[in-house]
Amino acid sequence: MPEEKLIGPVEVVRDEDGYWYHPGIPEFDEDHEAYKAWLDGQLLKVVGWHMESDLEAHPYWDDDACHCLGWEPETPPAYDWFLLGIFDTEDGPYVQWARREVQP
Template identity: 80%
Template structure:
């Protein structure tokens, strides 16, 4: 079996709607268990939050816009976090960060 390639930080170039997804994340087709297993193999801890945690108002909610432009989520305070994605969910735009806790 080939060795799992460890995901690394990537250049973030958000699309015209403000979204971005790390290019090295496999497609899990919304399979939460496969996602958790991949994080474990990668030795990653992930954290995230919705845009409404950072902003009180935004055209996304007020005007039904489909973008998160103007939202600049801050990197978590701890050392060595990198962006996994900024994407839309059923509950609105979401940001997710990761850090490698386990040295593989």
């Protein structure tokens, strides 16, 4: 079995609605357990939060818009975090950051 290539930072070009996925993430078809197993295999620690944690008001809530334009989530306070995605969920837009866990 070939060794899986570890992903890292790439250029982020958000789509017309403000969303983006890291191109190195395989398709999991909403299989959260498979995604978690992949993250473990990638040695990635992940943090994330919803847009409502950063913005008090946005057309997403006020006008039933389907975009997250204008939301610029800040990188967590460490130098080695990289963006995994900005995507829509049942609870609204969500950002997810990752960093590689150093193995002892």
